[in-house]
Amino acid sequence: xxxxxxxxxxxxxxxxxxxxxxxxxxxxxxxxxxxxxxxxxxxxxxxxxxxxxxxxxxxxxxxxxxxxxxxxxxxxxxxxxxxxxxxxxxxxxxxxxxxxxxxxxxxxxxxxxxxxxxxxxxxxxxxxxxxxxxxxxxxxxxxxxxxxxxxxxxxxxxxxxxxxxxxxxxxxxxxxxxxxxxxxxxxxxxxxxxxxxxxxxxxxxxxxxxxxxxxxxxxxxxxxxxxxxxxxxxxxxxxxxxxxxxxxxxxxxxxxxxxxxxxxxxxxxxxxxxxxxxxxxxxxxxxxxxxxxxxxxxxxxxxxxxxxxxxxxxxxxxxxxxxxxxxxxxxxxxxxxxxx
Numbered sequence: 001x002x003x004x005x006x007x008x009x010x011x012x013x014x015x016x017x018x019x020x021x022x023x024x025x026x027x028x029x030x031x032x033x034x035x036x037x038x039x040x041x042x043x044x045x046x047x048x049x050x051x052x053x054x055x056x057x058x059x060x061x062x063x064x065x066x067x068x069x070x071x072x073x074x075x076x077x078x079x080x081x082x083x084x085x086x087x088x089x090x091x092x093x094x095x096x097x098x099x100x101x102x103x104x105x106x107x108x109x110x111x112x113x114x115x116x117x118x119x120x121x122x123x124x125x126x127x128x129x130x131x132x133x134x135x136x137x138x139x140x141x142x143x144x145x146x147x148x149x150x151x152x153x154x155x156x157x158x159x160x161x162x163x164x165x166x167x168x169x170x171x172x173x174x175x176x177x178x179x180x181x182x183x184x185x186x187x188x189x190x191x192x193x194x195x196x197x198x199x200x201x202x203x204x205x206x207x208x209x210x211x212x213x214x215x216x217x218x219x220x221x222x223x224x225x226x227x228x229x230x231x232x233x234x235x236x237x238x239x240x241x242x243x244x245x246x247x248x249x250x251x252x253x254x255x256x257x258x259x260x261x262x263x264x265x266x267x268x269x270x271x272x273x274x275x276x277x278x279x280x281x282x283x284x285x286x287x288x289x290x291x292x293x294x295x296x297x298x299x300x301x302x303x304x305x306x307x308x309x310x311x312x313x314x315x316x317x318x319x320x321x322x323x324x325x326x327x328x329x330x331x332x333x334x335x336x337x338x339x340x
Contacts, residue, residue, distance in 0.1 A: 004039065005039065005049075006024075006038035006039040006049050006050070006051030006052075007038075007049065007051045007052060007055060008047055008048060008049055008052055009048060009052040009055065009056070009289065009290055011055050011056065011058075011059045011293065012059055012293060013058065013059050014055070015051065015054055015055040015058050016028055016058075017035060017038070023035075023036075024036075024038050024051075026054075026125055028058065028121045028122050028125055029120045029121040029122030029123075029125075030122065031099060031120075031122035033097075033122065033125065033126060033129070035054065035125070035129050036129060037050055038050055038051035038054065039051065040080075040081065041081060042078070042081035042082060042133070042266075043081065043082055043264075043265075043266050044081070044082075044083055045264065046264075046265060046266060048266050048289070050081070050131070052266075052289070053128060053133065053260060053266075053289070054125060054128050054129065056260060056289040057124050057125065057128050057260075058121065058124075058125065059293055060258050060292070060293065060296075061121045061124055063258060063296055063301050064124075064256065064257065064258040064259075065118070065119070065120070065121070065124065066304075066307065067137065067256050067257050067258070067303065067306070068117075068118040068119075068124070068135065068137050068256060069117075069118075069119055070117060070119070070141040070142050070143070070336075071117070071137035071138050071139075071140070071141055071142070072090075072103045072105060072115035072116070072117060072137070072138050072142060072145075073115060073116050073117065073118050073127065073135050073136060073137050073138075073253075074088055074089070074090050074115070074135075074136040074137075074138075074253050075088070075089045075090075075116070075127055075130065075132040075135065075136070076088055076132060076133060076134045076135075076136060076255075076262075077089055077130055077131045077132050077133075078131050078132075078133050078262055079130070079131030080131075081262075082133070082262040082263075086262070088136075090113055090115055091113050091114060091115065092114050092115065092116045093130070096116070096126075097126070097339075098339060099122070099339040100116060100117075100123055100126060100339045101116075101117040101119050101123065101336065101337065101338055101339040102114045102115060102116055102117060102336070102337040102339070103115050103116075103117050103142035103145075103335070103336055103337070104335050104337060105142075105145055114337065117142060117336065118135065118137075119339075123339070133260055133261070133262045134190075134255045134256075134259045134260060134261055134262065134269075135255070135256050135259050136253035136254060136255055136256065136259075137253060137256050138250075138251075138252075138253050139152065139206075139248070139252065139253070140206075140250070142335070142336045143335070143336065144202060145250065146205065146206065146250060147202050147203070147204065147205065147206075148200060148204065148205075148206055148209050148248065149199065149200065149202070149306075149309070150197045150198055150199045150200055150209075150306060151197070151198040151200055151209040151212060151213055151248055151312075152195055152196065152197055152198075152209075152213070152247050152248060152254060153173050153184075153195070153196040153198070153213055153216070153217075153243065153245070154189075154193065154195050154243070154244040154247045154254065155169050155170060155173075155193050155194045155195070155196070155241050155242070155243060155244075156189075156192065156193040156241065156242045156244060157192055157193060157240075157241045157242075158234075158237040158238055158239065158240060158241075158242060159238070159239070160238075160239050161227070161239050161240055161241055162192075163192060163193075163194075163283055163284060164280060165227055165240075165241050166192070166193050166194045166241050167194065167277055167280045167282075168227065168241075168280070169194075169220065169224075169227065169228055169241045169243070170186055170194045170196060170277050171277060171278060172220045172223065172224065172228075173196050173216065173220065174186075174196070174274055174277065176216055176219065176220065177196075177198060177216075180314070180315040180318060180319075181314070181315070182198055182310055182312075182315055183198070183199065183305060183308075183310060184196050184197065184198045185197045185198075185199075185271060185302070185303055185305055185306050186271070186272045186274065186277055187257055187269055187270055187271040187272060187303065188267075188269055188270045188272065188282070188284045188287060189254070189255060189261070189269055189284065190255060190259065190260070190261035190263060190267045190268055190269035190270070190284055190287075191261055191263055191267070191284060192284065194272075194277075195254055195269075197303075197306050198310070199305065199306050199307065199308055199309050199310055200309055200310055200311075200312050201309045201310060201311045201312065202309065203311075204312050205324050206248055206249055206250055207324035208312065208316060208321065208323065208324055209248040209312075210245060210246065210248035210249060211316075211321040211322070211324070212312065212315065212316060212319055212321050213243075213245035213247075213248050214230075214245040214246075215319045215320070215321055216245075216319070217230045217243035217245045218230060220243065221243070226240075227240060227241060228240060228241055228243060229241070229242050229243075230242070230243055230245065255269045256269065257269055257270075257271055257303045257306075258270070258292065260289055263284070263285075264285070265285055265288045266288050266289045266290070267284050267285060267287060267288050268287050268288060268289055268292045270284075270286075270287035270292060270295070271301070271302035271303040272302065273299075273302060
């Protein structure tokens with residue numbers, strides 16, 4: 001479905017585009033590129049278009065790009081909007097222009113993937129123009145594919161458990177991390193859950209971050225087994241908050257901070273303060289592409305501390321998690337292919 005107007009949401013800055021016939025062209029970041037189907041409605045109930053989505057990402061780019069820089073991105077593509085189907089794409093499409101930066105990675109199956117790196121406004125617009133509503137960066141950077149920059153605690157409530165239960169479990173995680181003398185940064189997933197990021201020093205491996213996340217998850221489950229589960233069978237998660245510690249692995253990714261989500265209202269994965277978590281009054285639907293820029297103007301970027309690494313050695317010792325730095329690969333192909 002299309003509307004006559006490709007832009008229905010007001011943003012501080014207009015998307016720098018001009019129309020030529022049926023085509024639109026954007027001049028951003030020193031690159032001129034063709035954009036398609038700007039008038040296509042991506043959120044039918046709200047009347048939000050693909051043009052609005054592109055304009056949102058153009059406006060949020062200065063805040064969001066640091067959380068994408070140098071990280072291979074998995075694209076969740078929904079070319080027909082939220083009412084259509086979706087697919088995940090890791091490889092850069094065959095028609096990716098040469099000015100797009102890519103990362104060559106050899107995953108466990110031995111096949112070399114060339115994944116897109118979103119380093120600039122122009123590259124962000126290219127990816128979103130593919131119908132990519134949400135962006136999933138890896139937890140590590142291209143040149144350090146085997147070494148995560150953060151540990152993640154992914155909290156996913158299964159009905160009838162709801163977001164308020166996820167907030168309560170997030171409070172447990174925060175208390176435990178404080179006792180381990182570690183900073184942490186929560187954000188809404190933009191859907192139903194909460195994700196907590198713990199920045200880590202580059203010397204740590206995924207085996208260490210996963211081991212620590214698992215130990216914490218099992219401690220929290222023991223403290224509140226009526227509300228928390230770590231069980232893999234979905235049938236055993238009903239009515240509980242699932243702590244997905246296995247999200248700490250090389251190929252895993254989560255929606256980036258400030259990524260739009262294909263949810264009612266066009267929600268955004270939004271950083272929170274721990275005071276907001278403790279108050280228990282926020283909900284994912286509170287934060288959308290319509291209002292997140294106002295929040296940024298008032299609160300600033302609450303996620304910037306994720307860029308400040310922490311040594312986990314003392315916490316690993318306290319939790320009884322062994323070292324596994326020998327597992328960091330030295331031979332895996334991982335190189336940046338610079339666009340230009």
